[in-house]
Amino acid sequence: MFQEEVTGIFATLLRVAKVQVVQPGRLMRVLIPSDSLFHVGEARIREARYELLDRIVAAVSARPPGLRFDVEFLIGTSAAPAEPVPEGQTLEIARAGSFAREMHDRGAPLDSLAVALRPGDAESVVIRFYVRTVEETRLRFRLLEEQAEEGLAADAPPAPPPAPSAQPQPQ
Numbered sequence: 001m002f003q004e005e006v007t008g009i010f011a012t013l014l015r016v017a018k019v020q021v022v023q024p025g026r027l028m029r030v031l032i033p034s035d036s037l038f039h040v041g042e043a044r045i046r047e048a049r050y051e052l053l054d055r056i057v058a059a060v061s062a063r064p065p066g067l068r069f070d071v072e073f074l075i076g077t078s079a080a081p082a083e084p085v086p087e088g089q090t091l092e093i094a095r096a097g098s099f100a101r102e103m104h105d106r107g108a109p110l111d112s113l114a115v116a117l118r119p120g121d122a123e124s125v126v127i128r129f130y131v132r133t134v135e136e137t138r139l140r141f142r143l144l145e146e147q148a149e150e151g152l153a154a155d156a157p158p159a160p161p162p163a164p165s166a167q168p169q170p171q
Helices: 002-013 047-061 091-105 134-155
Strands: 018-023 027-033 067-077 113-119 124-133
Touching: 002 018, 002 027, 002 047, 002 124, 047 067, 047 091, 067 091, 091 113, 124 134
Parallel strands: 067 113
Antiparallel strands: 018 027, 027 124, 067 124
């Protein structure tokens, strides 16, 4: 089972990680101190963690027909929840990009990987592992597309009023 495999990866390769099964068979979350994955103060992933990334890629890539195994990498940022995402290259943004590139370079399916910033502790990384059906994913994307289309329609300028008729109006 995917969750057992991922739990085993973190239990053997990264003992500082906290693994939590949020929804058995569907969602698990791993909390990792940032500096155990990255060099201190840098966006570079520690060479000692390459085996961890390789095993995650192997687990995510081994999806049986009809299922998807998705990875969501979230790194904390010191910005408050109501504040906009920081502009420019911050350490957190650089680390998220570094993780995404490294996973891509190691062969992770691109449709199974997402990276983002989250408000909160910049000293920690949360990695969520999802098990989803292919149909469930299709429905989710359709819903997002429909919401986007509705949003675009709502943001569109109002239609101009109809042109005045050239025919004389009765008095």
